[in-house]
Amino acid sequence: MDIEGLGESVAGQLTARGFVKKIDDIYDLSLKDLMGLELFGEKRAANLIKAIKDSKECRFDKFIYALGIRQAGSRAAEILAGKYKNIDNFLRAKYDELESIDEIGPVRAKFIILFLKRNSGLIKDMLSKGVNPGYQKTIEVLDGLKIVFTGKLEQFTRKEAKEAVKSMGGRIVSNVSSNTDILVRGDNPGSKLRQARGNGVKIIDESDFLKMLKRES
Numbered sequence: 001m002d003i004e005g006l007g008e009s010v011a012g013q014l015t016a017r018g019f020v021k022k023i024d025d026i027y028d029l030s031l032k033d034l035m036g037l038e039l040f041g042e043k044r045a046a047n048l049i050k051a052i053k054d055s056k057e058c059r060f061d062k063f064i065y066a067l068g069i070r071q072a073g074s075r076a077a078e079i080l081a082g083k084y085k086n087i088d089n090f091l092r093a094k095y096d097e098l099e100s101i102d103e104i105g106p107v108r109a110k111f112i113i114l115f116l117k118r119n120s121g122l123i124k125d126m127l128s129k130g131v132n133p134g135y136q137k138t139i140e141v142l143d144g145l146k147i148v149f150t151g152k153l154e155q156f157t158r159k160e161a162k163e164a165v166k167s168m169g170g171r172i173v174s175n176v177s178s179n180t181d182i183l184v185r186g187d188n189p190g191s192k193l194r195q196a197r198g199n200g201v202k203i204i205d206e207s208d209f210l211k212m213l214k215r216e217s
Contacts (some may be wrong), residue, residue: 001049001062003052004048004069005044006026014026014033017037024129027052027129029049042162056130056131057147058132058134059134061081062133063131064076064080067086067123069112071111072108075103083101098113128158142165142168142169143168147181147184148172148180148184149172150189150190150192151184151189151194152187152188153206161209181201183201184208184209185205186205
């Protein structure tokens, strides 16, 4: 849940002292509870209470990831958030529909259904305590597109370009194949340009990429 100040040591103390027995107990913690922990004064306790409160407003994909579903990492969480849009829909997920989702498949689908069967009550308890996993739609023109970069970009570092693609629903892949949707060509492109042409992949330059991101000046 990205709660600042609630690291492993603090979590260990909370569980050892019986303050937290299940996840939703975090949202019942009081200033008095925290003041009894090692190295906690009033200011640190108050900061953690605020961080816990702030964590209630969270992205849906981050919430799914935080549940710790086996084999459902951050990418799977993004896919599930995009598919189900809200927690109520996700709690009603069926094996057949999960299994059919690209990048989820039968194994992940089985673990997701098993987790929901065992923990739907816990999730509802978290919601009853004010946790609000609202879906944030970031998907634009790059929705689901597989994108490869080659050559040097002038306007972005490679990391910035990848983050921009991800923020608009695209997916970065490292190798060109017939499944690649777009190759973004920078200066001095390598062999990926030739591979893209051979596979009929759409090739754009950096200025076109900027227009797709609606970042042109």
